[in-house]
Each structure stands twice: as structure tokens, then as C-alpha cells.
Amino acid sequence: MPMNEGPPTGRNAPPNLADYEAECAAFSWEAARAGLEGLPGGAGLNIAHEAVDRHAAGPRRERIALRALRRDGSVQEITYGALRELTGRFANLLQGLGVGPGETVFTLLGRVPELHVTAVGAWKHRSVFCPLFSAFGPEPVRTRLEIGRARVLVTTAALYRRKVEPLRAALPHLAHVLLVGLEGAAAPAGTHDFDRLLRAADARFDIPPTDPQAPALLHFTSGTTGRPKGALHVHEAVVAHHATGRLALDLHPEDIYWCTADPGWVTGISYGVIAPLTVGATLVVDEEEFDVERWYRVLQEQGVNVWYTAPTAVRMMMKYGAEVARGYDFSALRFLASVGEPLNPGAVEWGREAFGLPFHDNWWQTETGAIMIANFRAMAIRPGSMGRPVPGIEAAIVRRTGAAGVEVVEEAGVTGELALRSGWPSMFRGYLGDEARYRKCFAGGWYLSGDLARRDADGYFWFVGRADDLIKSAGHLIGPFEVESVLMEHPAVAEAGVIGKPDPMAGEIVKAFVVLKPGLVMDRDLQRQLLAHARRRLGAAVAPKEIEARPELPKTRSGKIMRRLLKAQETGQPAGDLSTLSGDA
Ligand code: ATP
Numbered sequence: 152m153p154m155n156e157g158p159p160t161g162r163n164a165p166p167n168l169a170d171y172e173a174e175c176a177a178f179s180w181e182a183a184r185a186g187l188e189g190l191p192g193g194a195g196l197n198i199a200h201e202a203v204d205r206h207a208a209g210p211r212r213e214r215i216a217l218r219a220l221r222r223d224g225s226v227q228e229i230t231y232g233a234l235r236e237l238t239g240r241f242a243n244l245l246q247g248l249g250v251g252p253g254e255t256v257f258t259l260l261g262r263v264p265e266l267h268v269t270a271v272g273a274w275k276h277r278s279v280f281c282p283l284f285s286a287f288g289p290e291p292v293r294t295r296l297e298i299g300r301a302r303v304l305v306t307t308a309a310l311y312r313r314k315v316e317p318l319r320a321a322l323p324h325l326a327h328v329l330l331v332g333l334e335g336a337a338a339p340a341g342t343h344d345f346d347r348l349l350r351a352a353d354a355r356f357d358i359p360p361t362d363p364q365a366p367a368l369l370h371f372t373s374g375t376t377g378r379p380k381g382a383l384h385v386h387e388a389v390v391a392h393h394a395t396g397r398l399a400l401d402l403h404p405e406d407i408y409w410c411t412a413d414p415g416w417v418t419g420i421s422y423g424v425i426a427p428l429t430v431g432a433t434l435v436v437d438e439e440e441f442d443v444e445r446w447y448r449v450l451q452e453q454g455v456n457v458w459y460t461a462p463t464a465v466r467m468m469m470k471y472g473a474e475v476a477r478g479y480d481f482s483a484l485r486f487l488a489s490v491g492e493p494l495n496p497g498a499v500e501w502g503r504e505a506f507g508l509p510f511h512d513n514w515w516q517t518e519t520g521a522i523m524i525a526n527f528r529a530m531a532i533r534p535g536s537m538g539r540p541v542p543g544i545e546a547a548i549v550r551r552t553g554a555a556g557v558e559v560v561e562e563a564g565v566t567g568e569l570a571l572r573s574g575w576p577s578m579f580r581g582y583l584g585d586e587a588r589y590r591k592c593f594a595g596g597w598y599l600s601g602d603l604a605r606r607d608a609d610g611y612f613w614f615v616g617r618a619d620d621l622i623k624s625a626g627h628l629i630g631p632f633e634v635e636s637v638l639m640e641h642p643a644v645a646e647a648g649v650i651g652k653p654d655p656m657a658g659e660i661v662k663a664f665v666v667l668k669p670g671l672v673m674d675r676d677l678q679r680q681l682l683a684h685a686r687r688r689l690g691a692a693v694a695p696k697e698i699e700a701r702p703e704l705p706k707t708r709s710g711k712i713m714r715r716l717l718k719a720q721e722t723g724q725p726a727g728d729l730s731t732l733s734g735d736a
């Protein structure tokens with residue numbers, strides 16, 4: 152029996168590696184697919200059916216699917232049964248507007264249940280759903296709507312006026328704009344009232360036969376290393392969302408689950424919408440922005456069992472100290488996971504200090520659609536490691552050879568490119584409008600991730616850095632993560648970003664940017680201490696030669712440090728595409 156089909160293991164149950172080995176050995180994608188229901192009468196596979204309709208038709212009908220914490224302080228609860236009706240209404244609404252299957256429905260919304268309704272309703276109707284960050288400025292919104300040939304956009308009146316209306320004329324494909332939350336106010340010219348149309352639409356919608364290979368999701372990458380790419384996913388991806396939700400996040404149907412990722416990027420949809428709904432859990436949907444004390448309150452008051460967050464948030468909490476956390480009751484928490492950036496060993500351990508539980512790091516990308524490498528519930532965590540491949544995934548360290556070849560590095564401990572044997576269900580099927588770039592991601596049956604990593608003798612993978620961020624200094628290849636982790640071990644450092652700074656002698660020297668803990672200033676003495684600490688831990692060849700304090704580091708809206716921007720600022724070179732840079736839009 153799969154290890155988490157029964158009730159959840161207790162908070163303090165010891166990890167059992169044997170369970171994991173057994174589950175891995177028994178796992179196949181065919182079996183995982185058979186664990187889903189499929190459309191009635193063998194009519195294919197549709198994300199919306201697995202996420203909502205099959206629960207609504209069964210004993211989980213009255214279970215709360217979404218518990219939305221609204222900005223005005225109210226709490227809105229939506230059962231699986233009600234979500235089925237709302238999403239049925241949205242699918243009918245699309246039909247009524249004359250939207251065809253395969254056309255794209257975008258959202259420009261924060262973390263609100265209308266987003267869930269739009270996404271699941273679009274899948275029912277067999278449209279392609281694409282979320283955008285509500286904080287994007289007008290230009291990033293326009294380019295993405297254009298690349299995705301948006302037919303429908305669901306947003307708010309305020310966002311529409313600021314970000315879409317000025318550029319609407321440049322978007323001839325955009326036929327319908329639906330505004331959420333008008334509350335009786337008149338819809339501006341060229342838009343519709345989302346809530347009114349929803350109410351008027353029929354709640355019953357039987358999902359038509361769906362080809363598992365039909366496009367379902369378009370996601371733009373975070374743009375950490377360059378211009379964001381639009382990765383396309385198909386309905387079959389739900390097999391991977393469901394399996395990894397259970398295996399890598401330890402999700403059970405009884406769980407209260409909170410994913411803090413913004414729905415504007417892939418985590419917020421794969422694990423903020425699809426995976427937990429397919430399991431039948433209750434999702435906390437928090438409209439507010441990050442705030443340490445409020446987040447602790449949400450964990451406590453909502454009784455969150457499984458929590459999926461990101462290193463940038465963990466480090467922000469660490470900045471305020473574990474004492475703040477100790478004032479709250481986290482006894483409901485059972486599993487903590489993190490994704491998006493390397494999770495330094497200090498942050499993994501800090502979880503134990505603050506919550507009594509370690510953070511489980513996992514690795515994946517917009518392109519992979521679902522978690523690929525993880526520290527599972529049932530295995531011993533190695534702090535600083537991304538974990539081991541999830542069942543069904545074959546990962547390897549490879550070296551590129553010649554024009555289009557790759558060679559697998561069998562030896563443990565060697566740094567190379569992280570590659571995945573292609574063919575898993577949530578693998579992206581293309582970069583929209585960029586076929587050549589898509590093809591370049593594959594060689595010899597492998598998908599090449601563009602990330603560098605090492606595998607140890609026990610099969611754990613260790614992140615080294617993105618290929619684009621690698622530093623070449625006096626003949627050494629240095630991954631920024633190793634240096635950043637060591638800097639963050641120092642009690643004065645809250646966050647670190649490391650780059651290669653051009654140098655006539657060494658090619659590049661290692662330069663570190665750090666954010667200090669609250670109340671500290673960088674003086675000569677602290678600078679000397681930090682340099683000495685890094686040299687002691689890393690050796691002179693790898694340790695930074697320069698350290699500079701910054702009030703904050705430039706990040707993408709998904710919370711990733713933009714090292715290329717630090718480098719551009721340092722060298723005075725053009726910064727490239729900054730459409731996903733965090734900050735006020
Ligand atoms: P772009 O491809 O546009 O530069 P991006 O790669 O940041 O943006 P995403 O797909 O959102 O866009 O992020 C995936 C990347 O995030 C991975 O390739 C990896 O570099 C990083 N990442 C994700 N999880 C982890 C992790 N657990 N440890 C280390 N790095 C991670």
C-alpha cells in the first residue's frame with residue numbers, strides 16, 4: 152500500500168527509509184495514473200475533474216476546498232461541492248462568450264478564490280490557463296498577453312485601469328476582459344462584470360472528452376537568468392501533481408494545507424491549486440502579503456498541517472529570530488517544505504528551532520511542471536541537499552559533449568549539469584513561440600536543466616548554482632550557493648548573493664553582497680570578520696575577496712535573487728530583461 156494512503160503519520164514519527172525505498176520500487180507513472188479517476192466513460196483525463204468534480208460527486212462534497220482569508224478580515228469558505236458549481240458556471244460563461252477549446256484564459260489577480268474558479272473552470276472548458284503576477288507593470292503584462300495570444304483576461308478594475316487599458320489597442324486577440332469585485336459598480340467600457348456573468352451562468356457543466364495531451368497550462372518562467380519563457384503543459388501533468396503532492400509534500404485528504412507562493416508563478420498553481428485539490432485537502436488562500444507575525448498567526452489559527460514556502464520567506468523569518476515564533480502554537484504542523492532557491496543548511500535547521508520540524512527542500516522548475524527532487528517525509532534529510540529524485544524520475548549529472556551530445560557522469564561528487572530522463576507527465580511540451588530554444592533543452596534522451604549540481608554516493612543531489620551564475624576565478628569553478636551558505640552561517644548575515652566580478656588577473660573574483668540582520672551596520676571590523684569567516688570555511692581560493700552590505704538584494708517576484716542584476720550593476724553593463732524584478736510596479 153502506498154505509504155500515505157492511510158492516515159498521516161504523527162508529527163514525531165521517525166523517518167522510515169524502507170517505506171521510501173518500497174514506494175520507489177513499486178512506483179510507475181502508469182500506476183500513478185490509474186490512481187486518478189479519469190473522465191467518466193473513459194473520456195480521457197482532465198485536471199478539473201481530478202481536482203474538483205470527482206470529490207464533489209463523492210463523500211468529500213461538503214469538505215471545505217478553499218478557506219480564503221480576505222483582505223478585509225473576513226473568511227470565505229468554499230466546499231468542493233460549491234467549487235464544482237462555481238467552476239461549472241465559469242466554463243459555461245466561457246462557452247457563452249464563444250471562447251474555443253485551446254484558447255488562452257489569463258488571470259491578473261492576487262491570491263483570491265476567483266483565481267481558483269477561473270483556472271479550474273478554464274480546464275473544464277479545455278481552455279489554456281495562464282496566471283500573471285498582479286504586481287507586474289503594464290509592459291510585462293502586455294508582452295505575456297501577446298506571447299500567449301490571450302483571448303480572455305480575468306482581473307480587477309484597478310489592475311485593468313493601471314496595467315491593461317493603456318495598452319489594450321495593442322492586443323487585438325484579447326476579446327474579453329472580466330472584472331472581479333465590481334460590487335454593482337458599472338464595468339468600464341470594453342469589460343464585463345465577472346461576478347454578474349458568473350451568477351447568470353448555469354452551474355452544471357459536464358466536462359467534454361479531454362485528450363490528456365491537450366494543452367492546459369501556460370507558465371512564464373521567473374526570468375532570473377534572462378527573458379522569461381512561456382512553458383506549455385498538458386492535462387496529463389495532473390498525474391505528476393497528484394503523485395508528488397502525496398509523496399514529496401506528504402499531503403493527505405484530512406490536511407489543512409498552505410502554499411504561500413504567489414499564483415503568478417508555477418508553484419502557486421501546481422501546488423497552490425492542482426496538487427492539494429486532487430488530494431482533497433483544505434487549502435488556505437491568504438490574500439495578504441508576507442508579514443512574519445501574521446504568517447505565524449495564520450499557521451496557528453488555521454491549524455495548518457502541511458506548509459509549502461520559499462527560502463526567501465524562511466530567511467525573512469530567521470531575520471526576526473526564533474523567539475518570535477516561540478510565542479505561537481504550531482502543534483498542528485506536520486510537514487514543512489521549501490522550493491525556489493537553494494535552502495541553506497542553517498535554514499533547514501532553523502525550522503526545528505522555530506517550529507520543532509525541519510524544512511524539506513525540493514527542486515523543480517517551471518519546465519518540469521512538478522517536483523522532481525525532494526527530501527521526502529520518509530527519508531533522512533541532508534541539510535543543504537535538494538534530496539533525491541521522486542519516484543518515476545531518473546535524474547543524473549551530465550556533461551555536454553560536442554554539438555548535441557551528453558555524457559552521464561557516473562562518479563559521485565562531480566559537478567555537472569543536472570539532467571532528467573525525458574518523458575514524465577508534467578514535462579513542458581514547448582516554449583511558446585520559441586521552438587528552437589525548446590529543442591536546445593534536450594539531448595540524448597535527457598532534459599538539460601541549466602542548473603549545476605553534484606550527486607553524492609547515496610543518491611542525494613546538491614545544488615551548486617545556475618550554469619549562468621557560475622564563477623570562474625583563477626582556474627577554479629565556484630558555485631555561488633556554497634559561498635552564500637557559508638556567509639549565512641555568520642550570525643550577522645541574513646541573506647547573501649554572490650557573483651563573479653571581472654578581474655584582469657583572475658578572470659573573475661568572488662564578490663559577495665550581504666543583507667545584515669536588523670540593527671547591524673557594516674564597519675571595517677565586521678567586514679574583516681566576515682572575510683575571515685569565509686576564508687576559514689571555504690579556503691582562500693573560493694572565499695569572497697570583496698563583501699558589500701546592501702539593505703536588500705534584487706529579487707524576482709517569485710523570490711529568487713537576481714545575481715545577473717547584481718553583476719550588471721557592478722560592471723556597469725546593461726541589465727537585460729527586468730520585467731520580473733520585484734518592487735513597486
Ligand atoms: P528563468 O528560467 O527565466 O531564468 P527561473 O529558472 O528562476 O527563471 P523558475 O522555473 O521559476 O524560473 O525556477 C526554477 C529554478 O529555480 C531552478 O532551475 C533552480 O535554479 C532554482 N531552484 C528551484 N528550486 C530550487 C532548490 N530547491 N534549490 C536550488 N535551486 C532551486
Ligand code: MG
Binds near residue numbers: 372516601
Ligand atoms: Mg529557468
